[in-house]
Amino acid sequence: MPAVRAAALLTGLLLGLLGAGSAAAQPIANPVATFAGLDKITGRITRFDVYIDETVLFGALEITPRACYNRPQTDTLQRTSAFLEVDQRSLTGTSQRIFTGWMFADAPALHAIDHAVYDVWLVECKTSTDVPPPDQR
Template identity: 85%
Template structure:
């Protein structure tokens, strides 16, 4: 008697596709002193400098177009001091549709995820 109900329950659950891994993450950064917003692409496992922040995305995922668009990236952010010493200030997932959910907490800079992409005009680190 229970087996037919379990079979029906399997069809009632929505099917979800696996997230799609992308090699490039696009971020926007705000310098709160100047009020300037900069948009920049970063390859996965590449570290870029935005002001005093070193930003390193480790993964960037989105969902297929048939599903709710949830774009997420796992990143590490270090703050570089004037002496060149870096201190980790953020490690975690960032979501493009909810930038305030898990934000980089810094007095001068804001950084948020825009999208994940398969390509960019920026040459890969090994070709620079």
């Protein structure tokens, strides 16, 4: 019954992450998500800021964060989380969704993007960035 135990453990973990049954502080929404991306071919790590609902291209990946939340440092839950959509762009210009879900800065492997060439993980959520908003570019 390892699969049943694993499912129960995952359910408990997710309930803990969502704050079910705890007096956790409400998450704070932020307009900017900071990601780090690894190109496994070159070994280069790139850090980049993305506004919520903006789509950026990292290699062949189109990354669109839909929400980015912080919790206070005293909170024992996952303190930084983002909901994002990731599409892979082909050479013909078409895109295929390869990831939709939550990503946690404190546990990047919990919900990782499974790609042969690129790794992307959430670093932080911020209120501002040096990158101008999409409507000002």
